[in-house]
Structure formats: C-alpha cells, structure tokens
Amino acid sequence: MQNLTLAQISKGLEAGEFTSVEITQHYLDRIKQLDQGENGLNSFITVNEELALAEAKAADERRAAGNATAWTGVPIAHKDLLCTDGTLTTCGSKILSNFVPPYDATIVENFKKEGAVCLGKTNMDEFAMGSSNENSYFGAVKNPWDLERVPGGSSGGSAAAVAARLVPAATATDTGGSIRQPAAFTGLTGLKPTYGRCSRWGMVAYASSLDQAGPIAQTAEDAAMMLNVMASFDEKDSTSIEQPVPDYTATLNDDIKGKVIGLPKEYFPENLDPEMASVVRSAIAEFEKLGCTIKEISLPNTGLGIPAYYVVAPAECSANLSRMDGVRFGVRCEDPKDLEDLYKRSRGEGFGAEVKRRIMVGTYALSTGFYDAYYVKAQKIRRLIKNDFVAAFNDVDFIMSPTTPTPAFKTGEKTGDPVEMYMEDVFTIALNLAGLPGMSIPAGKVNNLPVGLQIIGNYWNEAGMLNMAHQFQTATDFHKEAPAGIDSNR
Ligand code: GLN
Numbered sequence: 345m346q347n348l349t350l351a352q353i354s355k356g357l358e359a360g361e362f363t364s365v366e367i368t369q370h371y372l373d374r375i376k377q378l379d380q381g382e383n384g385l386n387s388f389i390t391v392n393e394e395l396a397l398a399e400a401k402a403a404d405e406r407r408a409a410g411n412a413t414a415w416t417g418v419p420i421a422h423k424d425l426l427c428t429d430g431t432l433t434t435c436g437s438k439i440l441s442n443f444v445p446p447y448d449a450t451i452v453e454n455f456k457k458e459g460a461v462c463l464g465k466t467n468m469d470e471f472a473m474g475s476s477n478e479n480s481y482f483g484a485v486k487n488p489w490d491l492e493r494v495p496g497g498s499s500g501g502s503a504a505a506v507a508a509r510l511v512p513a514a515t516a517t518d519t520g521g522s523i524r525q526p527a528a529f530t531g532l533t534g535l536k537p538t539y540g541r542c543s544r545w546g547m548v549a550y551a552s553s554l555d556q557a558g559p560i561a562q563t564a565e566d567a568a569m570m571l572n573v574m575a576s577f578d579e580k581d582s583t584s585i586e587q588p589v590p591d592y593t594a595t596l597n598d599d600i601k602g603k604v605i606g607l608p609k610e611y612f613p614e615n616l617d618p619e620m621a622s623v624v625r626s627a628i629a630e631f632e633k634l635g636c637t638i639k640e641i642s643l644p645n646t647g648l649g650i651p652a653y654y655v656v657a658p659a660e661c662s663a664n665l666s667r668m669d670g671v672r673f674g675v676r677c678e679d680p681k682d683l684e685d686l687y688k689r690s691r692g693e694g695f696g697a698e699v700k701r702r703i704m705v706g707t708y709a710l711s712t713g714f715y716d717a718y719y720v721k722a723q724k725i726r727r728l729i730k731n732d733f734v735a736a737f738n739d740v741d742f743i744m745s746p747t748t749p750t751p752a753f754k755t756g757e758k759t760g761d762p763v764e765m766y767m768e769d770v771f772t773i774a775l776n777l778a779g780l781p782g783m784s785i786p787a788g789k790v791n792n793l794p795v796g797l798q799i800i801g802n803y804w805n806e807a808g809m810l811n812m813a814h815q816f817q818t819a820t821d822f823h824k825e826a827p828a829g830i831d832s833n834r
Contacts, residue, residue: 345362345367345370346370346371346374346509346830346831347509347826348512349512349561349562349563349565349566350418350420350512350513350561350562350565350566350569350570351563351565351566351569353367353418353419353512354414354415354418354569357407357412357416357417357418358412358414363400363404363417364400364401364403364404364407364416364417364418364419364461365397365400365401365404367400367417367419368396368397368399368400368417368419368461368463369397369400371419371463371510371511371512372391372393372396372397372463374508374509374510375388375391375463375464375505375510375511378508378510378830379391379505379508379510383491384486385485385486385488385491385504385505385508385510386467386482386483386484386485386486386501386504387466387467387485387495387500387501387502387504387505387508387510388421388463388464388465388466388467388501388505388510389424389432389434389436389464389465389466389467389468389480389482389501390424390431390432390434390464390465391463391464392431392462392463392464392465395431395462396419396461396462396463396464399459399460399461399462400417400419400461402459403416403417403459403460403461404417406459412459413458413459414458414569415455415458415459415460415569415573416458416459416460417459417460417461418460418461418512419460419461419462419463419511419512420455420460420461420462420463420511420512420513420514420515420570421462421463421464421465421466421502421505421510421511421514421515422451422452422455422462422464422465422466422514422515423465423466423468423499423501423502423514423515423516423517423557424436424465424466424467424468424501425468425471425472425517425547425548425550426449426451426452426465426515426546426547426548426557427445427447427448427449427452427546427547427548428445428448428449428452428462428465429445429446429447429448429452430444430445430446431444431445431462431465432444432465433445433465433548434465434481434482435468435470435471435472435548436467436468436469436470436471436472436479436480436481436482436498437470437471437481437668437694437695437696437699438481438675438693438694438695438696439668439670439674439675439690439691439694439695440548440668440673440674440675441481441674441675442674442675443673443674445546447546448546449543449545449546449547450543450545450546450576450578450580450581451515451542451543451546451547451557451573451574452546453546454573454574454576455573458573460573463510463511466499466501466502466505466514467480467482467483467485467500467501467504468480468497468498468499468500468501468502469497469498469500469522469698470695470696470698470699471548471550471661471665471699472498472499472517472519472522472550472555473498473550473661473698473699473702474497474498474698474765475496475497475498475521475522475525475758475765475766475768475769476494476495476496476497476500476753476755476758476759476765476768477494477495477496477497477498477500477501477504477526478494478497478755478756478759479497479498479696479698479699480501481696484755485500485501485504486504486755487504487507487529487530487752488504488507488508488530488827488829488830489507489529489530489531489752489792489793489794489827490752490792490793492754492755493529493752493753493754493755493793494529494752494753494754494755495507495526495529495530495752496525496526496527496528496529496530496748496752496768497522497525497526498517498519498522498526499514499516499517499518499522499523499526499534499560500526501514502514502515502516502526502560503516503526503527503529503530503532503534503560504526504530506530506532506560506561506562507530507531507532507826507827507830508827508830509826509830512561512562512566513559513560513561513562513566513567513569513570514559514560514561515557515558515559515560515570515574516534516557516558516559516560517547517550517555517556517557517558518534518536518555518556518557518558518772518776519550519551519554519555519556519657519776520554520653520657520769520772520773520776521747521748521768521769521771521772521773521776523535523536523558523559523560523784524536524747524772524782524783524784524796524798525747525748525768525769525772525784525796526560527560527747527783527784527785527796528747528748528751528784528786528794528795528796528798529748529751529752529793529794529796530752530794530827531786531794531822531823531825531826531827532560532561532562532784532786532794532823533560533561533562533563533564533566533567533783533784533785533786533813533817533823534558534559534560534561534567534783534784535558535559535567535571535781535782535783535806535809535810536556536558536775536776536781536782536783537556537557537558537571537574537575537781537806538556538585538779538780538781538803538804538806539553539554539556539583539776539779539780540556540583540584540585540587540779541556541575541585541587541781541804541806542556542557542558542574542575542576543557543576543577543578543580543581543584544556544557544581544583544584545578545580545581545584549660549664550657550660550661550664551656551657551658551660551661551664552583552660552664553583553656553660554653554656554657554660554776554777556776557574558570558571558574559571559574562823563814563817563823564596564783564785564810564813564814564816564817564823565593565596565814565817567592567783567810567813568592568593568596568807568810568814569592569593571592571806571810572589572591572592572593575589575592575806576589577589587804590807592806592807592810594807595807595808595810595811596810596811596814596815597811597814597815598811599635600631600634600635600636600811600812600815601634601635601636602635602636602637603631603635603636603637603741603742603812604636604637604638604639604739604740604741604742605628605631605636605637605638605639605740605741605742605743605744606639606640606641606736606739606740606742606743606744607628607638607639607640607641607743607744607745608641608642608643608646608736608743608745609640609641609642610642610643610644610646610647611643611646611745611746611771612624612745612746616746616749617749617750617790619790619791620746620749620750620751620790620795621746623787623788623789623790623795624744624745624746624787624795624797626787626788627787627788627797627816627820628744628797630816630819630820631744631812631816633819634815634816634819639739639740641736641739641740641743643729643732643733643736643743643774644732645725645728645729645731645732646729646732646774648725648728648729649729649770649773649774649777650766650767650769650770650773651722651725652722652725652726652729652777653722653769653773653776653777654705654766655705655709655718655719655721655722656719656722656723656726656777657702657706658702658703658705658706658709659706659709659710659718659719659722660706661699661702661703661706662702662703662704662705662706662707662710663706663710665695665699665703668690668691668694668695669686669687669690669691670686670687670689670690670691670694671686671687674690674694675690675693675694676690677689677690677692677693698762701762709722725777726777726778729774729777729778730777730778730779733774733778733780733800737802741802741808742799742800742801742808742809742812743799743800744797744798744799744800745771745797745798745800746771746795746796746797746798747771747772747784747795747796747797747798748768748771748772748795748796749767749768749770749771751789751790751791751793751794751795752793752794771798772798775800779803780800780801780802780803781800781801781803781804781805781806781809782798782799782800782801782809783798783799783801783809783810783813784796784797784798784799785797785799785813785816785817785822785823786822786823786825787822788822794822794825799812799813
C-alpha cells in the first residue's frame with residue numbers, strides 16, 4: 345500500500361478501495377516503525393496521530409456526503425516552518441521549540457479546505473539554513489537509501505519521509521536549493537515554483553526575497569497535484585502575484601516534440617564528477633528521443649551565484665530573525681537580570697551555530713560602511729544573473745543541468761567546512777536569485793545513490809516543466825525505484 349502515489353490514493357479513495365482512516369493509520373504505523381526511536385530516520389518532528397485520524401474520519405464523512413474533492417482524505421505532511429494552528433511549529437530550532445501558532449499558513453489552509461489529512465510536521469535544518477539536515481535542534485535525519493548518509497537539506501525531513509514512504513508527498517521550501525537538492529538525494533521529484541506563485545503567509549521567513557514553497561513527491565504527476573493546491577494568490581502576502589492558477593495536471597500529457605533544451609556550459613564544468621555527468625547526459629538524451637533538441641548555451645555570471653547568495657540571504661535572515669527575542673514567543677532564558685540579558689541569553693541559547701554565523705555575517709553586510717560594498721553589490725550581481733537567464737530563454741524553452749555536484753554525502757562529512765557545504769547549491773542557487781522555477785527529477789544512480797536532473801523553466805512555466813518531467817517519467821522508470829529496506833522492521 346505504501347508505494348501508492350498521491351494520484352493512486354486519490355483514485356483508491358474515490359473508488360472506495362480503502363477509507364481515509366485506513367490509509368492514514370497505515371502511514372502512522374509506518375512512521376512508528378521506521379521513523380521513531382534510536383534507529384529511526386527522524387524525518388518527523390511532530391506526529392499528530394489523534395488529529396490526523398480525526399481529519400481522516402471527517403474526510404470519510406465528507407466523501408459519504410458526496411462533496412469530496414480529489415484531495416479529500418489524502419494524507420500529506422508539512423515542513424515544520426509552515427504555521428499550523430494548534431500544532432507545534434519549530435523551524436528545527438530550540439528557540440521555537442515551544443511555539444504553537446494560533447493560525448494556519450495559507451498553504452496549510454489551502455490543503456485543509458480540500459480535506460487533505462496532515463500526518464505531522466517534518467524535520468528540517470534550523471530556520472532552513474543548511475544542505476544536509478544536520479543543523480536541526482531535533483537531530484539529523486537519515487537518508488533511507490543509505491542510513492549513513494544525509495538526505496540533503498534544508499527540507500531533508502520531507503524528502504526522507506516521502507522516500508521511505510512514510511507519507512505519499514510533503515510540502516517543502518527552497519531558498520537556495522532546499523527542495524531540489526533533498527529531492528535529488530532521495531530519488532524524488534521536487535519543484536520550486538516561480539517567486540510569488542505560492543503564498544509565504546504563515547511560512548516562517550528565512551530570506552524573504554528568495555524563499556518559495558513547493559512540493560516533494562514521488563512523481564511529476566503528484567507534484568502537479570500538490571502545486572494545484574499550494575499555488576494561490578494571497579492578498580495577505582505582499583509578494584504574492586495575482587496570476588491565475590492553471591490545472592497543472594491538465595497538460596502533463598502534451599507533446600514535447602520540438603522543445604528546445606539549453607545546456608549551460610557553466611553547469612557542466614570540467615571538474616564535474618564523470619559518473620554524475622554521464623547519468624545526467626543520458627537523461628538528456630532521453631529527451632532527445634522524445635523529440636526535443638539540444639542547444640549549448642552560456643550563463644556567464646553563474647560563478648557569482650554562491651557569493652551573492654551568501655550576502656543577500658544572511659542579510660535578510662539577520663533582519664527576519666530579530667523577532668525571535670524571547671519576549672513575544674518562543675523560548676525565554678531562565679531568570680533574566682534585565683531586558684538586555686533576556687535578549688542576549690534567549691537568543692544565545694536559542695539559536696544554533698549556523699544560524700548565529702549567518703546573523704553575524706548578515707548584520708555585518710548591512711552595517712554602515714559595508715552596505716554598499718556587500719549588500720548593494722550582491723543585489724547588482726543578482727540582476728546580472730537574472731539577465732543571463734532572460735537572454736537564454738529567448739533561444740530555449742528549458743534549461744537542464746545536474747541538480748547537485750555529487751550524490752548524497754556521509755553524515756558529518758562536510759560539517760567542518762561551511763564553504764564546502766555552501767557549494768552543494770552551486771547548480772540550484774541562481775534560480776532563487778533570479779526568481780525562476782526549477783525542479784529536480786530522478787535520473788539514475790551513481791554508487792547506488794539517486795542522482796537528480798534539474799529542469800529550469802521560464803517564469804510561470806511550472807506547467808511546462810511538469811509536462812517535460814511527466815513525459816520523461818512515462819518513458820523511464822527511475823522514479824519508481826524505492827530505497828531497499830523500507831518494508832522491513834528496523
Ligand atoms: N543550502 C542553502 C542554505 O543553507 C539553501 C537552503 C534553502 O534553500 N533553504 O542557505
């Protein structure tokens with residue numbers, strides 16, 4: 345039962361093959377078996393068993409009353425930075441380890457309206473800062489493909505949970521690669537939409553001008569189903585853009601013959617691991633078989649992406665995280681002497697090392713005397729990067745590349761060197777700086793570990809990307825492979 349996709353679960357519920365209570369209980373049992381305890385994957389921070397079963401029961405009743413949608417009774421999980429009314433929302437941080445929001449994020453509300461069932465909240469790098477899910481106050485997450493390896497980050501909990509079939513799909517967010525990189529590391533399909541496509545209201549901000557929510561799922565079809573619910577215009581979010589939401593599942597079967605795919609030479613550098621390059625190139629050859637044509641292109645400012653991001657993102661996070669002060673919400677230090685002591689110790693004790701590093705870098709970059717040299721310069725680079733893409737999309741329909749330079753690495757392998765960890769996002773980060781949509785789909789394996797192919801689309805062309813991905817998945821089976829051992833008792 346656990347290998348069912350969202351689309352299959354939706355059909356199964358409709359056909360009366362099982363009830364929402366049955367399928368919800370099935371996943372809750374799997375979570376107990378595979379996720380919890382010392383040897384568990386640790387992909388969930390909170391499992392809301394009682395609430396999930398109550399939602400499932402309500403969904404079954406709604407179906408019996410004849411007003412179910414495709415989503416009614418379908419179980420999902422939310423990344424633990426989306427506010428959930430009455431349910432703990434920690435952002436993977438000690439400072440929010442007691443935070444129970446009094447409202448739902450718009451995305452959470454969108455799923456509730458459809459009658460979807462939320463199994464719980466998934467683990468993540470603290471405040472979405474990281475590429476390995478090792479920065480969580482609630483402990484690292486294991487990659488179900490190899491328990492000694494990381495699932496990627498920051499949405500590592502969502503990715504590990506879907507890969508181990510503890511939930512059929514989950515929400516995630518991507519500021520520099522946090523949907524695509526974990527999807528690549530766990531053999532899944534992940535999509536970061538155009539900036540402004542999904543509401544950020546109720547989504548705890550890391551870097552507001554880069555953050556965007558999207559799905560992690562088993563297939564492009566499921567990602568399309570997820571995006572149908574996640575995408576919406578929201579007047580409560582001033583960066584939400586008023587664009588109609590198409591039915592992303594309606595165009596999955598369109599013919600992709602004649603589409604032009606650009607391969608940027610900067611994304612296939614000479615030092616790219618030859619096995620990674622070969623997996624990605626054979627996936628691209630599959631698109632040629634489907635009638636697409638390939639064109640070499642150049643995105644000359646690619647190399648400036650990581651340095652620009654590590655000015656812009658810390659600058660924005662230093663401002664966003666200033667609200668975590670131990671006064672209004674979150675954890676407060678014991679017995680503060682005075683207000684200054686309260687601020688200092690609540691923040692000092694509440695934030696982890698990587699978050700503190702970024703707050704310091706960001707505060708420095710924004711301070712008088714350095715603002716022009718760092719922040720303004722980074723914003724100018726951002727425009728150059730965007731201009732590269734705009735020019736490229738005059739000649740091509742999509743751009744393709746590896747999602748990551750390597751497959752999943754070992755836990756602890758990169759924690760000693762932050763810059764090495766930052767390089768994980770070398771192929772994903774430019775899209776966030778430009779606000780473009782991108783996705784990762786499973787393209788094969790290296791050393792028995794999944795490898796992702798990145799598909800970059802022009803602004804608002806999520807439907808086109810999903811169409812390309814679905815056609816690839818109709819012709820190939822990479823997305824069907826699940827990690828060995830997820831059926832056994834661990
Ligand atoms: N790995 C990047 C970082 O640490 C991106 C994280 C993200 O997309 N949230 O900031």
